[in-house]
Amino acid sequence: MTGGPHGPWSEVAPAQWEDWRWQQSRRLRRPAHFEDSVGLSEEERAAFAATTDAFRTSVTPYYASLFEAGNPHCPIRMQALPQAGELVTHPFELRDPLDEEAHMVAPGVTWRYPDRVLFYVTHNCPVYCRHCTRKRKVSDPGSAAAMDSITAGIAYIAGETAIRDVLVSGGDPLSLSDERLAWILGELQNIDHVEVLRIGTRNPVTLPQRITPELVDVLRSVRPLYVHTHFNHPRECTDRAALALNMLADAGCVLGNQMVLLRGVNDDPETVLTVNRWLLRHRCRPYYLFQADMAEGITHFRTPLSRGLEVVDYLRGRISGMGVPHFVVDLPGGGGKITLTPDYEVSREGSEITFRNGTGGRFVFHDVD
Ligand code: SF4
Incomplete structure (x- = not known):
């Protein structure tokens, strides 16, 4: 992909598309912005409404243009649009998983x-x-x-x-x-x-x-x-x-x-x-x-x-x-x-260690004291 203006943005002048401030100011933030360009599924619409207070949505036109049209499971879309999974909580989840605030x-x-x-x-x-x-x-x-x-x-x-x-x-x-x-x-x-x-x-x-x-x-x-x-x-x-x-x-x-x-x-x-x-x-x-x-x-x-x-x-x-x-x-x-790291050791007998490599081959290596 070139990353140039295309799809819903095919009419945007290349000079505008290249202007990062234009991209920032035209970020898609509200449901209507998405409905008018890439569309929203029922699930996304519901997740959007439920997550707005917890974590904002913002997508540059450039990044939204990488969405694969017609694929609700597009990997770019999944990274950028709210999903139902965000609403499911688990007891092991942490608000600050790396304890950055305490440090x-x-x-x-x-x-x-x-x-x-x-x-x-x-x-x-x-x-x-x-x-x-x-x-x-x-x-x-x-x-x-x-x-x-x-x-x-x-x-x-x-x-x-x-x-x-x-x-x-x-x-x-x-x-x-x-x-x-x-x-x-x-x-x-x-x-x-x-x-x-x-x-x-x-x-x-x-x-x-x-x-x-x-x-x-x-x-x-x-x-x-x-x-x-x-x-x-x-x-x-x-x-x-x-x-x-x-x-x-x-x-x-x-x-x-x-x-x-x-x-x-x-x-x-x-x-x-x-x-x-x-x-x-x-x-x-x-x-x-x-x-x-x-x-x-x-x-x-x-x-x-x-x-x-x-x-x-x-x-x-x-x-x-x-x-x-x-x-x-x-x-x-x-x-x-x-x-x-993966475990590459298959077996060991005295100083002879059998390793496997990344493509499945087996090779004996003689270790020293
Ligand atoms: S992962 Fe990085 S770029 Fe993405 S929202 Fe968090 S801080 Fe921002």
Whole structure:
């Protein structure tokens, strides 16, 4: 797919389609916006009404144009439109599954690991993903990071020399203006002990027009800058998204993808393989394959842990190691990330260990003391 205007948006002038502010201002937010363009099923209509207060709906025309017409189970649609599953509650679900609020040491600054912090700078995203783990605050203007709290967060980071790595997140930091983003990144870069800056953004997926030459100039001035994005499905892998990734890579950003394994969206090894091959072609390394968290209202998206193991097992041998992400569970209660790997050992006799490889072959390896 090219990612250009088509379907209900085929009359939109290309220059308008390319304007990220136009895309932001024309986001589909209310049922009528969807009825008039991509339509709504009965179930979606009911889920829309029931979820409005809990988690907003917002979809850029670009992302909505990736919906597969006539497919109520389209994987793009499922990520963007409310579903009945969100209304089903389970006793094990958690409002803040990673305990980020309890680990908040200053406004917006969550410190869970010895040398790195998460810095929440906005509640806004072009598309509110139905599987978002921060549903408790993302999309809620009440959680918006005001300028004085961002300033306080930066001051805290400046005062803690153990912090070497800052992940600027939200919400989506690219929802901020170039000027605001340049100021935040510049302030952080000026702190001697901050060695690594990272941005978590889904804009290359949901609003690739946001990656403008002006933005890229801002990012080019920050070193080193890692950009983590979030492609989940081949329909998101458009020519327009590829251009955004290549602009970021040309600006010297180190790109990584954090995919979330979602039932009915990408819980199929070939789907993940297709996305990962495309990502490598565009200089974005598959970094994590996340098990969906135990967040409220997303259990219908979750897959068994065994599915994630099957996916990485399938990838091994079919794509270079660069394309095999870590399959990760972010433990509830702030336990942090652990990596799960398939078991390749078949048997062991003395120093002889029989392993299987990713495509089923068996090979004997002689270990040493
Ligand atoms: S872009 Fe990220 S922060 Fe925003 S809704 Fe999606 S998953 Fe949540």
